[in-house]
Structures are given as C-alpha cells and as structure tokens.
Amino acid sequence: MTAFILVAGAHTGGWIWREVADRLRESGAEAYPVTLTGMADRDGAAGPDTDLETHVQDLLRLIDRLDATDMVLVGHCYGIHPVLGAADRRPERIARIVHLDAGMPRHGDRALALVPDEALRERLAKLSDAAGDDWRVPPPRPEEWQRWGSVEGLAPALLDRLTDESVPQPAGTLTQPLQLSGAVYELPSTGVLCVANGSSIAMVEGLVGLGDPRFQRLTDPRVSFFELDTGHWPMLSRPAEVTDVLLRAAAGEGRRLAATPSEPPAHLRPFLMEVPERRRERVGRVDLHFPDDVTGELPDDTSPRPAVVFVHGGPVHPDTRPTPRDWPAFVGYGRYVAGLGAVGVTVDHRLHDLADYGRAAEDIAAAVDLVRADPRVDENRVALWFFSAGGLLSADWLAAPPPWLRCVAASYPVLAPMPNWHLVGSRFRPAVAVRTAGRLPIVLTRVELERAEIAVTVEEFLAAAAESEAGVEVIDVPLGRHGFETAGGAERARHAVEQAVRSVLGHLSP
Structure with missing residues (x-):
C-alpha cells in the first residue's frame, strides 16, 4: 500500500492537505498530512532554536514509525526542504519524492530564497543570534499572499482561510542550510508544475536545452513531470487534480524529458x-x-x-x-x-x-x-x-x-x-x-x-x-x-x- 507523507509550505500546516488526504484514503492509499514543529496548531511547540533540522527530525520520526513499503514524500514550496533532508537520511524507505510547485534545492541551499520581501530576506540573512521576536517571520497579510505565489484558482473564502490559519514561521527553518549527502539524488522524483505560478514543462525543457548542468539530471528516466493549470496552492484550488497526479506519480507515470534530443536545442x-x-x-x-x-x-x-x-x-x-x-x-x-x-x-x-x-x-x-x-x-x-x-x-x-x-x-x-x-x-x-x-x-x-x-x-x-x-x-x-x-x-x-x-x-x- 502506498503511503503519502504530505508536507506543506511556509506558514501553513497539515490542515491544508485535508481534502487531498481524504481523497487519497478513498482511493485505498494511506495519507499523512504533516504539521511541522511551530506550524498550525503546533505553533506553541516552537522556540528560537527551531530550525530546518527540527523539521527534518519531525519527518524522520514519522518515517521510522510507519511500516509502509511504498512511501512517497510530497513537499510543497518550503516543505521540499525538510522532505529532501529526511529522504537523504532514509533513502531505502522512500519510493518517490514529489516536488509540488517546489524548487530543487541543493546541499547548502537555504529556504530564505522563498521569502518575497527583499528587506526581510536581507535582515534574516544577517541574523546570527535569534532573539526577542526576530526568531519568527510573520505570515502574509491577505493582500500579500500573491507575492508568495499565484493565488489563481483560490476562491475568496479559501484565501481568507489561508490567512486565518497561517502562523509565524520560525526563522531558523528559512536560514539554516539544507544538509544533503547526495543519496536523495538517486531516488525517483516527480515535479508537479503549477503553470499560473510561472512553471511549465516547456520552461524546464528550455533550461535543460541551454545546457545548464544543474538541470541535466532532470533527463533521468526516473524523473517525471506533470502540469496543473492553477496557482501556487493547488491542494486548495484543485484537490481532485492533485490527488490524481499524486496517484499517477506514485505509479511512475508522467512526462519524461529526452536525454539525447534528436536535433539541436x-x-x-x-x-x-x-x-x-x-x-x-x-x-x-x-x-x-x-x-x-x-x-x-x-x-x-x-x-x-x-x-x-x-x-x-x-x-x-x-x-x-x-x-x-x-x-x-x-x-x-x-x-x-x-x-x-x-x-x-x-x-x-x-x-x-x-x-x-x-x-x-x-x-x-x-x-x-x-x-x-x-x-x-x-x-x-x-x-x-x-x-x-x-x-x-x-x-x-x-x-x-x-x-x-x-x-x-x-x-x-x-x-x-x-x-x-x-x-x-x-x-x-x-x-x-x-x-x-x-x-x-x-x-x-x-x-x-x-x-x-x-x-x-x-x-x-x-x-x-x-x-x-x-x-x-x-x-x-x-x-x-x-x-x-x-x-x-x-x-x-x-x-x-x-x-x-x-x-x-x-x-x-x-
């Protein structure tokens, strides 16, 4: 039986996956929406020392207690950072990683790049010793969500809910570099690209065609892609489509990129x-x-x-x-x-x-x-x-x-x-x-x-x-x-x- 571990982006928690998780379970799969330390109803569990490693350990504890043989880790936005960190330490337990409108962070990268506010990003980058209120990043106000990602497809009620249920993000989760041994790169992976948020398979193919070595591994036959015609929060705007894509990704489906093009780029x-x-x-x-x-x-x-x-x-x-x-x-x-x-x-x-x-x-x-x-x-x-x-x-x-x-x-x-x-x-x-x-x-x-x-x-x-x-x-x-x-x-x-x-x-x- 496939077990999906669903990890949300910044300022949110397991609640954001509720409808997707229900649909996955109806299909016969297991689904585990994760609320990381300091997020959603666990906001009181965080402190100045809460960082990316804290969230990696959250996932490792869940992975270690599950007995599923076919485990798929799904990371949305910031969530891909702890997902990769955990998968890198338990590669033998993971069948596939799904990047749901998420980037491809490498060893040493920080999730700070996801913060859209330039001044805040610079302040956090210089933060050496979190103290007072500096250890928490406030959630976006209603009019600011668009800067964190396209809100296309979100009805006003869903956008209100996103605002009402968001919480401050521990700064250390954004400033601590991701630690990877490289084992995670051997795992099958799927990219789910949200077109309204600025990603598409055509764009990825273009980057690969330019010869950028950072993207060459995307031509590995174990890597697949899907597109969703919606904004950055597809689990809210398109839960049925997200469910379908996750099931298909777990089954190894999706678009592959040609490793050896038949003609020049x-x-x-x-x-x-x-x-x-x-x-x-x-x-x-x-x-x-x-x-x-x-x-x-x-x-x-x-x-x-x-x-x-x-x-x-x-x-x-x-x-x-x-x-x-x-x-x-x-x-x-x-x-x-x-x-x-x-x-x-x-x-x-x-x-x-x-x-x-x-x-x-x-x-x-x-x-x-x-x-x-x-x-x-x-x-x-x-x-x-x-x-x-x-x-x-x-x-x-x-x-x-x-x-x-x-x-x-x-x-x-x-x-x-x-x-x-x-x-x-x-x-x-x-x-x-x-x-x-x-x-x-x-x-x-x-x-x-x-x-x-x-x-x-x-x-x-x-x-x-x-x-x-x-x-x-x-x-x-x-x-x-x-x-x-x-x-x-x-x-x-x-x-x-x-x-x-x-x-x-x-x-x-x-």
Whole structure:
C-alpha cells in the first residue's frame, strides 16, 4: 500500500492537505498530512532554536514509525526542504519524492530564497543570534499572499482561510542550510508544475536545452513531470487534480524529458533567414557587427551609425557554450541590422541565476556606454532590444528613458517577474516601469503560441501601457512560438522579423 507523507509550505500546516488526504484514503492509499514543529496548531511547540533540522527530525520520526513499503514524500514550496533532508537520511524507505510547485534545492541551499520581501530576506540573512521576536517571520497579510505565489484558482473564502490559519514561521527553518549527502539524488522524483505560478514543462525543457548542468539530471528516466493549470496552492484550488497526479506519480507515470534530443536545442538552430557575414569586433563581453562601409577607422565621408543593442534572456549558466552572443539568432540579428546600415551589438551579460538581474543590468549599462563611446556609433541614436526573460532588464530604461534612447524593442518578452521568482528585485518590473516611459517608442513582438505563464505578463504590460498612453507597436507572429527565429523560418516569422527591424531602425533615423 502506498503511503503519502504530505508536507506543506511556509506558514501553513497539515490542515491544508485535508481534502487531498481524504481523497487519497478513498482511493485505498494511506495519507499523512504533516504539521511541522511551530506550524498550525503546533505553533506553541516552537522556540528560537527551531530550525530546518527540527523539521527534518519531525519527518524522520514519522518515517521510522510507519511500516509502509511504498512511501512517497510530497513537499510543497518550503516543505521540499525538510522532505529532501529526511529522504537523504532514509533513502531505502522512500519510493518517490514529489516536488509540488517546489524548487530543487541543493546541499547548502537555504529556504530564505522563498521569502518575497527583499528587506526581510536581507535582515534574516544577517541574523546570527535569534532573539526577542526576530526568531519568527510573520505570515502574509491577505493582500500579500500573491507575492508568495499565484493565488489563481483560490476562491475568496479559501484565501481568507489561508490567512486565518497561517502562523509565524520560525526563522531558523528559512536560514539554516539544507544538509544533503547526495543519496536523495538517486531516488525517483516527480515535479508537479503549477503553470499560473510561472512553471511549465516547456520552461524546464528550455533550461535543460541551454545546457545548464544543474538541470541535466532532470533527463533521468526516473524523473517525471506533470502540469496543473492553477496557482501556487493547488491542494486548495484543485484537490481532485492533485490527488490524481499524486496517484499517477506514485505509479511512475508522467512526462519524461529526452536525454539525447534528436536535433539541436532550439537556441542553436539556424537563424530563420540567410544573412551575409559582416565584420565583427569583440570587446570584452560585447560584439559589434558593422556595416560593410564602416571600417576600423571611420572615413571622413562616413557619418557615425545608429546602434541596436540586443539583450538575451536567461538565466544562462556561466559554463554554457557557446555563449549567447554566438547563438545563431543573436548573430543573425546583429548581421541583419548591420546589413541595413546600423551597428548590431550583442552582449554576454551575467544573468546566471534569478538573483543576478542587478549584475546583468550593470553589464547592459556598461555595454551601452562602450557602444556610445565608439566614434563609429552615433551616441544619440541607440535602441535596446530585449528577448525572453531579458525583458525584465528593460525596466530601468522604460522608467527613465535617456534622450539618446530612441526605441525599446522586446521579442516574446517576460515583462513581469513570475510569481515564483522571489529573487528578482521589485526594480525589474517593466509592466510598472512603462507607466513613466512617456512617448518612448516601444516595439513588441508577440507570438501567438506563447507559454501561458509568459503571455500573462505581456498582457499586464500592454494594459499598463494603454492606461498611460505609452507608444507601443505590437507585431504579432501567427502560430509563432517562444524563440521563433530558430524554429523553421516560416514566411510569417520572417515577415515579423523584417517588420520589427524596419520599425526599430525607423526610430533611429536622423
């Protein structure tokens, strides 16, 4: 008989699993909703010394007293940290681990990354000796739950219940590093991704395709995936679907990712049009693609040229090769605008993790300074073009456009942090920044078959732009997908690229 041990996220307890547990038992399985020390009706059992190890021990005591031969540990959000800690010490007892809208923390990681409040996160990170009230993190207020995860699918009564029954979280559970020997990585696992909270199988496949070594183990045949079309609390919003997915996961079902793709990953496929090679200069992290008549020394009869700076998305692991400026799409764009008389600029910025947006923004600013200082570039005619998750980096430029910035473009962009991207600072919200963009021209290429979790950020951006009367031109790509420039080169896709480039260069006219 399968026994499910159900471990909830921060500020909640076993009560959140009540309906799922009942349904599991009706199916013939055993179900054990866990209330960890200091949580729900056990809040009085916690003290300043309550930490992640306390919660690991809670689970170990339960595992040791059960005689089930087929034990599945389910961790939701924060709950995956004690689940992994306990499974790592009892791997012989565990049949499968289920990550229910939860990350993949590694040895040494802290659950602090789940705290959406930047100031609170920084304060807790510096906390060395818990004292007074510092050892407890207050639960979210009703209007704050959305910051901890998407509340899509939660009826008002359920959101009220989530608020009423939440309790302070012992700070040590968030600040103590997870200790893993590595045994847990040999166990079968299933990821249940909640699309409305910013996760999807397509997104995971994209990360694997980028060659990030942290995600390569997701191609192990013992790893499977499911999607749920709901927010971050699926046990409340979709209990029947969660029950079904857990039973199927225990049976070994779910989507597998290909370990050896039959074709190159999407980002390494050819650009959708043949573009002649142009002279390229590499300066640090920056590549400049020049028109044919612009040489190393600018002739007296040649005027400085406008520049288009292309900003890739990510995160991209620092060991990924080739780096983005050598990917066919960005080389293609750089050559294409160079062939039309502008300088095409590509940049390898350091967006290696969700916490790196600040550093990536610095890299883009430095690249722009370098380009504008080049005598072959007209410093007063520059456009910035952002792609995918690099779209968040447009926020600084939209919020306070400098006079030399003639246009901002974005292709299949992410324009607001996903609900589960807690490490992305509040500074990087183009859907807010566009309200102060004024009449800055914005060219947005939107694909019809965009991932749902990204499409909602684009609609949020366009709604804010309309309210503030920002100058947005939308170029739609019928049947286009994320990264459409390397997806086969259909005529409608080529037309969209040509139209977007013409529009951007039009804004760079003298």
